[in-house]
Amino acid sequence: MTRLPLILALACLLAACDQNMDQQPRYSGYSRVPLFRGSVLRPPPANTIARDDLAREKSAGSKPALTPELLARGRQRFGIFCSPCHGAGGDGTGIIVQRGMPRPTSYHDDRLLAADDQHFFDVITNGYGAMYSYAARVPPADRWAIVAYIRALQLSRHASLDDVPADERSKLETSP
Template structure:
């Protein structure tokens, strides 16, 4: 009885031979009888996919500064950048303690005076040893992260005069 079961199981397993390499499918460069060309089609000349325009707009339009944007930036920063750049942006994240080259602190003059695009581009294209985050962070979120980095930088250089007068009293209250 047990032998029969083993034989049946062995036969069943032997039938599971189809893997992803041999499944029936078109591959991009094979010939497609329907089109008299390859499966991969060229878009008609002078066409622009609608999504591309939206994407382009998100890349080139910096969203207006708001508490919501900063909140989003803070959250995305904590997920994607903090492990290397550290919570304060000093370049002392946990991965750096484990051997990653230490990134320059966001608080050096060169990066305080660098424009927003420098940060956006580093996220998009990577920078030296840092790899690109283009595939993981949407353009809107890249701008949100840039806004949050600006807030981090300001937090080290702001004076009490930068705070609106009616908000100053709150800062003097001991927690």
């Protein structure tokens, strides 16, 4: 009888040795750990470059030629990544803004009409004020496609009949 506590203690100790793959220690991403004096997710060391970054940024410099395919791609990517806040027409009244996000300047504002393509590209790459960067989600080629589509959106409200090719003009004039 006097041995019972000893046996129990031994049983507990042996149970603790049974740490197999069913039960592994784990941390969730933002847990703080003494080893790092911070969260488990470590920021990349200063001045390091991820493997694909250089190739990505190299392609950022070359603005592609304007083609219907580029515009179609830009329209699709804009619909996915930008319209939730900027709205389908670029007025800044997307669904997220209706739910409380600060309203961005309309793309049809005089300042943004006058801004060059690079400004739009840079906003997507680096973010702007309350808007975060889309560099990780939108590769450079798609950023240029989106910029081209934003230009088309802007033009759509400022075009005159003279901008329409002559053979298409008659269609507009005769349509009801």
